Amino acid sequence: MNGLLHQISSGIASGAIYASVSLALVMIYQATHHVNFAQGEMATLSTFVALTLIHAGVPFWAAFVITVVLSFGLGVAVERVLMRPVMNAPVLTSVGVFIGLLLVINALDGWIFGFTIKAFPSPFHSAHPLLGGLVSPHELGETGLTVVVLLLVWAFFRFTPLGLAMRAAAHNPVSARLCGVNVSRMLGLGWGLAAAIGAAAGIMVAPVVFLDPNMMSGILLYAFAGALLGGVDNPFGAVIGGFIVGVLENIFGAYIVGTELKLTVALIIIVAVLLVKPTGLFGRAVQVRV
Amino acid sequence: MNRNRSAVWGGLGVFAVLVALAFVSSSYHLFQLTMLVVYAVAVLGMVVLTGYNGQISLGQGAFFAIGSYVTAILMANYNWPYWATVPVAAAASALMGFLIGFPALRLGGLYLALTTFALAVAVPQVLKVDALSGLTGGVQGLTMDKAEAPFHLPLTGDQWIYLFTLIVGGLMFLLAWNLTRGRIGRAMMAVREQSTAAEAMGINLAGLKTRTFAVSAMLTGVAGALSSIAVQFVAPDSFNFFLSITLFVGLVVGGVDSIPGALFGGAFVEFLPNIANEISKAAPGAIYGAILIAFMFVMPRGVGGLLSRLARRARKPAVAAE
Amino acid sequence: MPALLEARDLRAGYGPPDVLHGIDFTVEEGGVTALLGANGAGKTTTLRALCGMIRRSGRITLGGERIERAATEEIVRRGVGHVPDGRGTFLELSVEENLRLGAYTRRDRAGVAADMERMFGYFPRLQERLRQQAGTLSGGEQQMLAIARALLVKPRLLLLDEPSFGLAPLIVREIFHILRRINAEERTSILVVEQNASLALDLADHAFLLETGRIVVSGTASAIRQDETVRRSYLGY
Ligand SMILES: Nc1ncnc2c1ncn2[C@@H]1O[C@H](COP(=O)(O)OP(=O)(O)O)[C@@H](O)[C@H]1O
Numbered sequence: 001m002n003g004l005l006h007q008i009s010s011g012i013a014s015g016a017i018y019a020s021v022s023l024a025l026v027m028i029y030q031a032t033h034h035v036n037f038a039q040g041e042m043a044t045l046s047t048f049v050a051l052t053l054i055h056a057g058v059p060f061w062a063a064f065v066i067t068v069v070l071s072f073g074l075g076v077a078v079e080r081v082l083m084r085p086v087m088n089a090p091v092l093t094s095v096g097v098f099i100g101l102l103l104v105i106n107a108l109d110g111w112i113f114g115f116t117i118k119a120f121p122s123p124f125h126s127a128h129p130l131l132g133g134l135v136s137p138h139e140l141g142e143t144g145l146t147v148v149v150l151l152l153v154w155a156f157f158r159f160t161p162l163g164l165a166m167r168a169a170a171h172n173p174v175s176a177r178l179c180g181v182n183v184s185r186m187l188g189l190g191w192g193l194a195a196a197i198g199a200a201a202g203i204m205v206a207p208v209v210f211l212d213p214n215m216m217s218g219i220l221l222y223a224f225a226g227a228l229l230g231g232v233d234n235p236f237g238a239v240i241g242g243f244i245v246g247v248l249e250n251i252f253g254a255y256i257v258g259t260e261l262k263l264t265v266a267l268i269i270i271v272a273v274l275l276v277k278p279t280g281l282f283g284r285a286v287q288v289r290v
Numbered sequence: 291m292n293r294n295r296s297a298v299w300g301g302l303g304v305f306a307v308l309v310a311l312a313f314v315s316s317s318y319h320l321f322q323l324t325m326l327v328v329y330a331v332a333v334l335g336m337v338v339l340t341g342y343n344g345q346i347s348l349g350q351g352a353f354f355a356i357g358s359y360v361t362a363i364l365m366a367n368y369n370w371p372y373w374a375t376v377p378v379a380a381a382a383s384a385l386m387g388f389l390i391g392f393p394a395l396r397l398g399g400l401y402l403a404l405t406t407f408a409l410a411v412a413v414p415q416v417l418k419v420d421a422l423s424g425l426t427g428g429v430q431g432l433t434m435d436k437a438e439a440p441f442h443l444p445l446t447g448d449q450w451i452y453l454f455t456l457i458v459g460g461l462m463f464l465l466a467w468n469l470t471r472g473r474i475g476r477a478m479m480a481v482r483e484q485s486t487a488a489e490a491m492g493i494n495l496a497g498l499k500t501r502t503f504a505v506s507a508m509l510t511g512v513a514g515a516l517s518s519i520a521v522q523f524v525a526p527d528s529f530n531f532f533l534s535i536t537l538f539v540g541l542v543v544g545g546v547d548s549i550p551g552a553l554f555g556g557a558f559v560e561f562l563p564n565i566a567n568e569i570s571k572a573a574p575g576a577i578y579g580a581i582l583i584a585f586m587f588v589m590p591r592g593v594g595g596l597l598s599r600l601a602r603r604a605r606k607p608a609v610a611a612e
Numbered sequence: 613m614p615a616l617l618e619a620r621d622l623r624a625g626y627g628p629p630d631v632l633h634g635i636d637f638t639v640e641e642g643g644v645t646a647l648l649g650a651n652g653a654g655k656t657t658t659l660r661a662l663c664g665m666i667r668r669s670g671r672i673t674l675g676g677e678r679i680e681r682a683a684t685e686e687i688v689r690r691g692v693g694h695v696p697d698g699r700g701t702f703l704e705l706s707v708e709e710n711l712r713l714g715a716y717t718r719r720d721r722a723g724v725a726a727d728m729e730r731m732f733g734y735f736p737r738l739q740e741r742l743r744q745q746a747g748t749l750s751g752g753e754q755q756m757l758a759i760a761r762a763l764l765v766k767p768r769l770l771l772l773d774e775p776s777f778g779l780a781p782l783i784v785r786e787i788f789h790i791l792r793r794i795n796a797e798e799r800t801s802i803l804v805v806e807q808n809a810s811l812a813l814d815l816a817d818h819a820f821l822l823e824t825g826r827i828v829v830s831g832t833a834s835a836i837r838q839d840e841t842v843r844r845s846y847l848g849y
């Protein structure tokens with residue numbers, strides 16, 4: 001029983017990470033109908049930047065904030081330079097560009113920071129076992145922080161005029177412009193925000209999975225599964241989907257398929273969602289766009 | 291009519307040149323040529339899917355892996371002759387394509403890309419799994435015997451493997467060409483151009499797309515089988531996600547809707563790593579990525595698109611003269 | 613009366629071919645101008661061109677300032693409210709959020725709150741449905757929402773694209789009645805596109821008639837209403 005509880009709690013901890021990346025993906029998908037296959041690699045790059053800052057003596061939380069801000073800039077730049085020219089091009093073009101970006105960032109990471117696996121410090125420590133030893137201090141702190149980030153994002157979209165304008169620009173860009181919203185600036189902001197969320201997720205997961213240029217590739221896959229499970233056009237659903245995938249992955253990994261096949265769980269979830277409920281748990285009817 | 295005839299002559303000409311190369315190349319170059327043809331067939335599978343159906347697969351490496359492993363398992367564990375394994379590999383990868391395509395293709399274009407992305411990441415894990423290692427050889431992989439020329443033909447093993455690959459590959463190109471030219475091909479094009487119109491024409495969209503994807507998977511699976519025969523060795527790490535991405539880059543470079551372009555795609559996949567590796571360890575990824583982005587911006591229809599534009603320009607004055 | 617909006621040699625289109633072939637017209641300060649014409653004449657295209665939503669050339673001035681190169685959101689900031697073809701409702705957002713978007717460019721909170729109240733005066737039904745998803749509103753309610761949203765921009769010029777489209781006659785009457793009040797009470801100039809010519813001519817003081825991208829008739833509303841040949845051949849009543 002304790003074993004199962006343990007699997008669930010660490011599933012929630014990794015689910016928080018998947019939820020963040022799912023949210024980043026869905027934010028961009030909603031606004032542009034493009035999937036940023038490089039979302040994971042961008043987060044890995046951010047994490048390397050954070051580690052470099054920490055090694056240079058910057059305190060952890062300062063490094064965290066600096067990295068998140070820099071990543072926001074990276075997201076804005078990617079939108080400006082790569083996304084905007086292919087906005088209205090066929091799907092193949094945007095997939096090609098983002099796979100290209102994935103490859104370039106991955107190679108750059110390896111080239112600048114090396115391919116060896118690196119330890120990453122956790123800011124969360126505790127002298128006493130937490131919740132009867134059910135969770136590690138890092139798991140608890142990481143989950144808490146991620147939930148706070150997600151809540152902040154939610155509040156931003158729900159309560160601020162800028163958040164409202166970003167939602168409007170995503171739903172109906174033509175009308176948004178007629179309300180005076182600068183839609184292309186909103187898209188840039190969305191990319192910045194997605195990259196910032198990804199950076200926070202990368203820094204939070206690195207102490208657990210260690211840092212190397214391929215750190216996020218599996219996580220991106222779970223995030224896809226989470227986004228599809230929740231509904232690709234529903235940010236709230238994507239977050240819930242991410243948590244569910246985290247828990248399922250841990251339980252399947254521990255009791256059914258074994259840790260060797262954990263990634264296959266993501267594939268199975270994706271295929272199962274497409275077969276059983278293609279709109280996801282919280283999505284609207286899928287527009288069939290061939 | 292005219293165009294068909296020139297395509298036939300062009301195809302035959304290229305085939306003849308490739309056959310002739312069997313008798314003048316060193317065994318090292320023969321191996322490279324063999325792999326060029328193998329990758330060309332793999333890319334061809336993607337041309338059928340993307341160029342003629344508008345769908346995107348990011349996990350074609352998975353079908354390549356299935357074809358490779360079916361051949362390897364039958365040869366290494368069950369002593370099948372190499373040639374008999376090819377149809378089985380084709381059927382197995384087609385079936386897998388059908389199973390993956392069925393759920394994904396009822397939906398829009400990006401769903402297949404996502405699902406195949408997941409497939410490509412998951413497949414190496416499955417190949418490594420301990421429970422299957424009796425069959426797959428686990429992390430170690432499998433080693434096979436080298437094929438020899440039949441009927442006491444005066445050919446070295448390398449020459450024969452190259453020619454065998456060339457014959458099977460040629461048949462695959464013929465198959466793809468026929469498929470895209472005939473009634474099914476026109477239906478496929480209609481799907482790509484205008485799905486609502488295609489639906490109005492009474493075409494069962496999801497069914498057609500799923501079958502096309504199965505054909506695409508089959509072609510890439512056959513390429514995998516041919517590569518096993520040529521390399522005589524398989525291991526999970528040769529079929530990682532990077533293989534799928536490399537094939538995707540080959541597709542873009544060759545031209546997504548160009549059957550002859552697949553040859554250029556194959557050449558790109560075979561030769562670029564050699565060049566790039568000499569620059570730095572990180573370089574292949576960066577170069578692939580940069581090339582991919584550059585093609586998307588500058589030459590989205592690839593080398594094949596460029597060639598067909600040149601061909602059209604060359605044909606125009608002739609038409610005017612008639 | 614001075615002209616609020618003036619278009620000279622306005623050409624516009626979606627691809628290379630022009631849909632509008634160089635038209636000239638004005639909308640007077642405080643007035644209501646009707647833009648009439650058959651389906652496909654280029655009425656919607658004219659409004660889109662004014663707001664910079666499509667390719668255009670020529671000269672457009674709003675209150676004396678050139679706007680033909682300005683971006684849509686800039687034109688909106690300079691005081692043009694546009695109720696677009698199809699109403700442009702943010703279906704997934706709440707009615708309140710739709711209205712808040714109308715006031716997005718404004719920083720005067722008190723003024724926005726007061727205007728919001730005035731909109732509820734014109735359209736009480738919007739207040740009742742404030743928390744509802746806008747997609748659940750009826751066609752008439754969505755039209756009212758679109759008008760209120762455009763008015764919250766605090767426009768000097770209100771562009772309306774077929775406000776009667778697809779609505780029951782009773783609702784149409786109500787909406788046109790409110791438009792008349794808005795023109796009188798808010799001093800908002802209006803350029804209204806309509807297929808229903810008699811309806812528009814009742815509201816308007818000036819009108820012009822578009823045929824395949826060219827203006828074929830223009831004048832005061834009463835003159836056009838009384839012109840037998842125009843009525844027969846173009847307005848069909
Ligand atoms: N989005 C568009 N793309 C291309 N052509 C369009 C578009 N919208 C309208 N048109 C063309 O422009 C012309 C004028 O259309 P429109 O301005 O909508 O007419 P109206 O509003 O007077 O009915 C028509 O010939 C129409 O086919």
Ligand SMILES: [Mg+2]
Nearest residue numbers: 655656657697
């Ligand atoms: Mg119209």
